[in-house]
Amino acid sequence: MRKIFILAKILLKGGTGAGGKSGKRRWWLPVVLAFAFISFGFSMAFMALGLYDALDIIGAADAVIPLAIGATSVVIFMFGIFYTVSVMYHADDVSLLLALPLKPYQILGAKFLTLLVYEYIFEAFILLPVLIVYGIRAGAGALFAVYSVLLLLIIPVIALVMSAVLVMLVMRFTRFGKNKQMLNYIGGIIALVMAIGLNIAMQSFAVTLSEGQIAADAGQLSATLSRLFPGIGFAANALTANGTMGGLINLLLFALCSAFAAAVFLGFGQLVYFKGLVGVTEASAKRKLISYDELGKKTAGVSVTRAYVKKEIRLLVRSPIAFLNCVLMNFIWPVLILVMLFGSGQSFEMIRALVLSLNGSVLIAAFAGISAFVSSANAITSTAISREGKALYFVKYLPVEIIKQLNAKVLSGMLLSSIAVALMAAALIFFGAEPVLVIVALALGAGASFVSSVIGLFIDAVNPKLSWMNEQQAIKQNVNVMLHMLAGLALAAIIIVPVLLLDFSFEITLLYATALIGVLAVACGYGMIKSSAARIYNMDV
């Protein structure tokens, strides 16, 4: 056990996200994070408040608790899949750890603890505000607070074990060919598809609730929830009945279930983890001679920018961690939006009616705003410098201006983001939006995507995480990614909110969005890239 904790401590230290030069403190970071946390927490709290009051009228206020725990578990499960693939299989430290005299369960235990810490962050955003609102509204006592703290610590275990076991199964039993790298991709994609499948299941579950069960008591809801995440119902019951013996028993039962889940995970991992790991770090080689003609074709000259963008995209696509987090994300967002629409019980005709009912101004503003956000959510430009790691010196010895190289990095981000933007546009056309409107929306979306991509690059250039052991630390454990997402959200809000609040006409919206995106594009495209280049130039790498 001691070894597990020592290893977990080291793994956590290696990926805190605090990068850049040693000794340089980012005083503003806690402020930004606190602001983000408080604003998101408040919006969650307000949602919970609305839900509580609505359910209270029909005497089912307690249903808030299982709903919140269910939603948290789904989020933990989904992110858990990404995290376990990255942390348990694709992290470069795995080969280092394999050489140490450690048993599989010790490595797994330590990695699981680090994952648990990351999941607490999601919990703090989603579940904590709901529990606070419920506690205040229902006039719950100190025991509720104690139970809440204990449960907050235990709740992620079951969902995380489920995702980790799923990933271990996929990784263990899908590697049979020669190209193990390719299988890693397939494994990651299968896990992702399953996560989306579960999301759809949860959505339809929620629909059933809205139609009938929501009026039923919280116990019924907890039982249904337990079918999705075994044992989770006990957690909800423990909280809603915290003053009774039943509450205590439920708490103990839940702790037992979680301990059992952890034991299953470690036992299962002891059996399959190492076997699934074999070959993960292997790269296949053909050792094939290239003919002179072929050589000429493969080395035909292209422009500096084209060559640079090609290099960036090749590296993103060929690294499993970058592929899952940066490339695949661009396909996932539009799919997720569709899943949310269809899953919420809307038929094709209803969505079509919804799209048609949107006025032009809302449609173009929303499209541009979502494009800005999607471009910030794929972690491409916000890790563009960090991904270079210790090889950042390469950028500096090439006979190409740093500004030109950074422009190519932004362009690569934009090109990959454009997949998501194009898919969204195609969906709009499919649902019957006017093609002219979609073209206008696409133009604004491209501009917003550019601004968002440049902001990401700037965030990363201000404090790149260059000291990493594996790409997973550069991409997944990089605070710049979250800062960029927040900036993307803010940009989307600046584009969309005034249009909605002030009820802009189409002409005014077009003028407003064009002027705003235009000014930002010039300011960011000139100022931020120049400033980023100057920072890199002055870095001692």
Add this chain to the structure above:
Amino acid sequence: MIVITGVTKIYGGKVKALDNVSLTVDEGCIYGFLGPNGAGKTTTIKLIAGIIQPDGGTITVDGYDTKKEALSAKMRTGFVPDDPNIFLRLKGIEYLAFMADMYGVPSKERSDNINIMAERFDMQNALSDRIQSYSHGMRQKIVIMGALMHKPRVWILDEPMTGLDPKSAFELKSMMREHADAGNTVFFSTHVLEVAEKVCDKAAVIGAGRILYAGGIHDMIKSSDVSLEKIFLEMTQNA
């Protein structure tokens, strides 16, 4: 030709890595750069390659100031870093094509350049594979090939022999000799004194950020009765 004049480099405002270093690396000779770990070898090489900027002094490469005329200086330089682990997910051929694009090598010359170097380094069969599948020595070779794709006049190599098999080390030494004999500049750092003794015409010894010796390597040995190793140890111990 590389001319370093009064260069000082301070890291983080505190650590003085180079202290008023002046050095002239002539054309037509192989110039070795010797020094213990942490003496300032890599810092000097990074300064010449334009990767970091000096806090004082100037550096010119073939007459071009590395600060004011950075791109022209870089175009004349072929730089081999001490760590060959770059762009591991690119194929060897893709890396070479990328370097050729960055240095603007005409398409017509590329195939010939690659063929000649791949034959000398025995890399013909590896070019279509990802660098990730290469051994350390093969990675070193592909980085050297990338650095020499544009036929630079000035070669700057940081520990280039590390990991190379005997044949490739011999080929690299021969290439360095041919390049220097054709009137070009070759500047390389090494820890291996035997290599320096056999390959270099001239050498500089650096210790604690200061140049302790600069001149003919055989003059240095002749002036004393002891071995190069002993001279090196005495020099750097007192630095």
